[in-house]
Amino acid sequence: MKKIGIIGLGNPLRQDDGIGIILIEKLTRKKNNFAENIEFIDGGTGGISLIHLFAKFDIVLLIDAVDLNAKPGDYKFFKIDDKVCSDKNINFTTHEENILNVLKLSEKIDEKPEVYMFGIQPKTTDFKNKLTKELEHKTDLLLSKLEEKIKTFL
Amino acid sequence: MSKDLSINVHHVTRVEGHGNIVVDVKKGEIKQIQWQVPEAPRFFEAMLRGRHYDELRPITSRICGICSIGHSLASLKATEDALDIKISTQSQILRRLAINGENMQSHILHVGYLAVPDLLGVGSVFPLVGSKHQDALLKIVKLHRISNEMSDLICGRTTHPIRLIVGGFSMVPNKKQLMDLRKKLQDSIKPTKEVAEVILSVADKIPDFTRETEYIGLSSNEEYALYDGYINSTDTGAFKDYKNYTKMMQEYIVPQSTAKYAKHARKSYMVGALARYNLNSKQLHPLAQEVAKMFEFKPICFNPFMNNIAQLVEFVHNIEDSIIQVDKLLKKEIKDEKPIKPKKDSGQGVGVVEVPRGILVHDYTIKNNKCTKANCIIPTNQNHANIQHDMEEFVPQILDKSEKEIELNLEMLVRAYDPCISCSTHYLKVKFV
Numbered sequence: 001m002k003k004i005g006i007i008g009l010g011n012p013l014r015q016d017d018g019i020g021i022i023l024i025e026k027l028t029r030k031k032n033n034f035a036e037n038i039e040f041i042d043g044g045t046g047g048i049s050l051i052h053l054f055a056k057f058d059i060v061l062l063i064d065a066v067d068l069n070a071k072p073g074d075y076k077f078f079k080i081d082d083k084v085c086s087d088k089n090i091n092f093t094t095h096e097e098n099i100l101n102v103l104k105l106s107e108k109i110d111e112k113p114e115v116y117m118f119g120i121q122p123k124t125t126d127f128k129n130k131l132t133k134e135l136e137h138k139t140d141l142l143l144s145k146l147e148e149k150i151k152t153f154l
Numbered sequence: 155m156s157k158d159l160s161i162n163v164h165h166v167t168r169v170e171g172h173g174n175i176v177v178d179v180k181k182g183e184i185k186q187i188q189w190q191v192p193e194a195p196r197f198f199e200a201m202l203r204g205r206h207y208d209e210l211r212p213i214t215s216r217i218c219g220i221c222s223i224g225h226s227l228a229s230l231k232a233t234e235d236a237l238d239i240k241i242s243t244q245s246q247i248l249r250r251l252a253i254n255g256e257n258m259q260s261h262i263l264h265v266g267y268l269a270v271p272d273l274l275g276v277g278s279v280f281p282l283v284g285s286k287h288q289d290a291l292l293k294i295v296k297l298h299r300i301s302n303e304m305s306d307l308i309c310g311r312t313t314h315p316i317r318l319i320v321g322g323f324s325m326v327p328n329k330k331q332l333m334d335l336r337k338k339l340q341d342s343i344k345p346t347k348e349v350a351e352v353i354l355s356v357a358d359k360i361p362d363f364t365r366e367t368e369y370i371g372l373s374s375n376e377e378y379a380l381y382d383g384y385i386n387s388t389d390t391g392a393f394k395d396y397k398n399y400t401k402m403m404q405e406y407i408v409p410q411s412t413a414k415y416a417k418h419a420r421k422s423y424m425v426g427a428l429a430r431y432n433l434n435s436k437q438l439h440p441l442a443q444e445v446a447k448m449f450e451f452k453p454i455c456f457n458p459f460m461n462n463i464a465q466l467v468e469f470v471h472n473i474e475d476s477i478i479q480v481d482k483l484l485k486k487e488i489k490d491e492k493p494i495k496p497k498k499d500s501g502q503g504v505g506v507v508e509v510p511r512g513i514l515v516h517d518y519t520i521k522n523n524k525c526t527k528a529n530c531i532i533p534t535n536q537n538h539a540n541i542q543h544d545m546e547e548f549v550p551q552i553l554d555k556s557e558k559e560i561e562l563n564l565e566m567l568v569r570a571y572d573p574c575i576s577c578s579t580h581y582l583k584v585k586f587v
Contacts, residue, residue: 048267048279052299101280108283109292 005057007043009064016122020063055111066119073138080115189542191411202528222314223256224509231505232516237496245322252308254472258301260510261465264572266294269462273356290352293345321493336480364456369429378437380508389419415539422539425512427464442471459570499523534573
């Protein structure tokens with residue numbers, strides 16, 4: 001059975017940047033509703049340490065704030081590969097090391113899982129320890145869409 | 155020379171936290187050289203007041219995401235000192251493993267991911283993927299992983315330990331886990347030596363800069379001191395009155411920094427791997443001594459850039475020492491022990507440990523099981539003044555270089571100290587006039 005890691009990324013002290021963490025906390029509380037091969041992880045602000053997490057899984061789903069050039073709270077589910085991540089836009093998440101670099105490194109050690117992203121458009125990532133109203137209103141909807149994706153796709 | 159120079163690095167990258175370098179030179183005359191720390195104070199000592207002694211360890215662990223094991227151990231030692239708790243021999247061995255694990259995690263991360271790119275002439279580790287140094291990078295990643303796994307096994311988590319509690323451990327690893335760990339440690343010696351060879355091949359890029367200063371750290375008659383020992387100085391020697399640590403670590407404030415500065419016998423001193431090496435190098439295990447020899451690294455070394463090499467040497471020592479500690483546990487058969495209970499409910503205690511960036515002190519006053527007063531002296535605080543004085547002496551020596559080179563050299567100097575700036579920002583008393 002394939003091992004699946006659902007990893008929330010973000011900094012809850014920077015408003016909508018914390019959406020990945022808020023969603024992973026909610027999913028973790030519901031973990032009994034999912035298959036045993038799925039693990040839910042609060043990945044914090046990620047960085048190079050993600051490489052050790054990636055090594056544990058066959059499939060990884062990252063949940064993070066992503067600049068999609070869309071309305072706050074809009075979301076997109078996509079596979080992270082060279083097609084969506086050209087060198088020009090590799091810094092598409094807000095965190096330290098861009099994910100493509102970490103994935104390249106994983107690939108070299110033969111540990112690269114299939115990686116998908118559930119990206120959510122933030123309104124702002126200024127310093128404040130709560131989501132903007134726009135994202136707060138959409139949290140339940142985003143959670144149900146995520147649950148659906150995890151159950152149907154993974 | 156009539157050079158004009160204006161450097162404003164805001165903020166230095168590949169360090170933990172935010173620090174700025176400001177250099178202003180007009181017509182060859184140095185107007186300003188400043189190492190600035192602009193981060194917000196964090197008030198951890200105030201947070202501890204009113205808390206039960208059991209809560210002090212988990213709260214102070216959060217001071218740092220890199221030294222959370224070190225803060226936990228300093229906190230436990232201070233609490234146990236205050237409440238007269240003597241932990242078992244098994245717990246002491248496990249705590250030595252925990253501190254080795256953290257030193258390994260932090261040192262390989264700093265040397266491998268943050269400092270080596272400077273020596274290889276790249277901006278981060280990622281350009282090394284696909285380069286001739288890729289193999290070394292992959293080894294560094296694996297060594298980082300074993301360090302994380304060891305911390306996870308001993309402490310229950312890679313960061314922010316949960317098994318370290320007042321009076322001992324809440325859970326201990328079993329025999330099989332310890333045997334597996336031993337094998338992994340043994341297997342990591344060869345790749346570590348290979349990484350050391352790569353660093354040696356570019357060691358000529360380490361700037362040749364020396365400034366005499368004082369080095370302060372723990373020393374012990376029994377071992378290369380990390381978990382336990384007496385405070386020692388290269389200038390003034392042993393200081394065994396640990397409860398009066400403020401005589402050795404005299405903190406003061408400066409306008410350009412939200413972190414305190416510190417001094418002792420001179421205007422500044424240095425703590426960390428280089429300080430420990432300068433004080434205790436004879437007690438390093440044999441392979442660590444061998445690696446030090448490769449770099450012709452001899453105490454006392456006054457080049458702050460050699461802190462990176464001291465970290466590499468300590469990494470090897472930590473592997474060797476961990477194997478020794480695991481063998482002690484396997485020989486006696488590890489067992490579940492109940493944590494030792496306090497003998498009293500009030501007292502004042504001080505815990506001193508060596509963490510990756512240097513000597514760390516926690517000092518608690520506990521009344522009726524609750525903390526009424528706390529003081530923490532953080533390693534990076536103790537290094538800020540030394541960084542400032544190094545810069546003041548280093549800049550005139552490199553003024554003939556290009557602005558870009560000077561900037562890089564100064565960033566490398568800051569990175570050599572491996573500063574953990576967020577931890578060092580502290581409580582400042584502000585007096586409005």
